[in-house]
Amino acid sequence: MKVLVCISHVPDTTSKINFVENDTKFDTAGVQYIINPNDEFGLTRAMWLKEKDGAEVDVINVGGAETESTLRKALAIGADKAIRVNNEAIDATQVAKEIVAVIQNNSYDLIIAGRESIDYNGGMVPGMIAAMLETSYVNNCVGLEIDGDKATAIREIDGGKETVTTNLPLVIGGQKGLVEESDLKIPNMRGIMMARKKPLEVIEPNGAAASSTTIKFEKPAPKGEVKLVDADNVDQLIELLHNEAKVI
Numbered sequence: 001m002k003v004l005v006c007i008s009h010v011p012d013t014t015s016k017i018n019f020v021e022n023d024t025k026f027d028t029a030g031v032q033y034i035i036n037p038n039d040e041f042g043l044t045r046a047m048w049l050k051e052k053d054g055a056e057v058d059v060i061n062v063g064g065a066e067t068e069s070t071l072r073k074a075l076a077i078g079a080d081k082a083i084r085v086n087n088e089a090i091d092a093t094q095v096a097k098e099i100v101a102v103i104q105n106n107s108y109d110l111i112i113a114g115r116e117s118i119d120y121n122g123g124m125v126p127g128m129i130a131a132m133l134e135t136s137y138v139n140n141c142v143g144l145e146i147d148g149d150k151a152t153a154i155r156e157i158d159g160g161k162e163t164v165t166t167n168l169p170l171v172i173g174g175q176k177g178l179v180e181e182s183d184l185k186i187p188n189m190r191g192i193m194m195a196r197k198k199p200l201e202v203i204e205p206n207g208a209a210a211s212s213t214t215i216k217f218e219k220p221a222p223k224g225e226v227k228l229v230d231a232d233n234v235d236q237l238i239e240l241l242h243n244e245a246k247v248i
Contacts, residue, residue: 001055001146001168002106003046006099006113006125007074008036009067013118019217026119026217028066035070038114042174044184045144046112047078053146056080058108062089062098068200075195076187082198087205090212096128097208103133108169110151115140115173123173130171138164142177 011017011031018027035043049055059074061067062085071082085098103111111130116123123139130137136151142161143154149168154161156177172178187195229237241248 001049001053001109003049003055003057003110003112004103004106004108005039005043005046005057005059005074005079006111006129007039007043007059007061007070008114008117008119009033009061009063009070010036010117010119017219019219023217024214033066033070035073036114036117036119038116038118038173038175040114040184041176041178042112042114042172043074043077043079044179045174046110047185048179049110049146050078050080055110058083058106060085060099060102062087062095062205064088071200072195073187075198075200076191077185078191080198082200084200084202085205086202090210092122092124092128093211094208096125096132098206099125100129100132101206101208102203103129109149110146110168111171113171113173115175126171126173133169133171135169135171136166137171137173138166139173141172141174144172144174144178 010033012034015031019025020027043059046055046057050057057079058081059071059079060083061071064086068084071084075082083102085102087098089095111126113126113129115126127137127139138153138155140156141153142156145152146168150165151168151170152163152165153170153172154163227240229240238248
């Protein structure tokens with residue numbers, strides 16, 4: 001079985017976010033990048049398939065040379081091969097088309113992507129990949145078992161969970177629950193050394209065009225000052241909610 005894990009190169013959540021060029025571009029200065037957490041859950045699940053069923057696991061990213069450190073970490077965790085499509089990731093449509101072009105030149109049984117990345121939170125790439133490939137798709141996936149060419153997946157729905165079965169090939173949008181945080185693999189020295197010898201293939205883009213353009217980024221407005229009202233002063237609280245907050 002061949003598995004492809006889509007890897008997003010995203011800022012660490014502790015990074016300070018700023019924008020440049022009239023708020024049209026993200027300021028990367030001093031920002032630490034990591035594997036997108038939802039993708040890391042998927043990568044760990046792929047490692048379990050490798051250990052249990054001998055699956056061959058590739059990872060893929062659409063981006064510039066700056067993303068290679070993240071791909072190398074995925075190799076150190078245990079992936080067999082990394083693929084970098086040498087193109088700036090502009091929007092979901094373009095990224096999905098570039099990944100699909102790679103998939104169509106290979107025979108992957110399972111494509112694992114995070115349900116969304118933590119930078120833009122678009123949540124569109126895995127669904128677009130499945131639509132372009134005309135294959136089964138399970139989003140918000142929190143459980144996955146493979147038996148031959150059959151897959152059983154569990155996904156979160158409003159008020160509960162749903163279990164579905166389908167044939168391979170399959171695309172999933174994974175999240176926490178597919179594995180738990182305690183299951184995530186931390187690269188050890190042996191893995192890091194082996195990653196240096198594993199293939200990282202750089203391929204030129206297919207020429208997919210973006211379908212949207214970023215006009216401007218804007219930070220959330222800072223929180224206003226908090227007014228504390230004595231628990232016994234109900235009249236003042238009502239007056240503030242009515243005249244200032246205008247919620248009653």
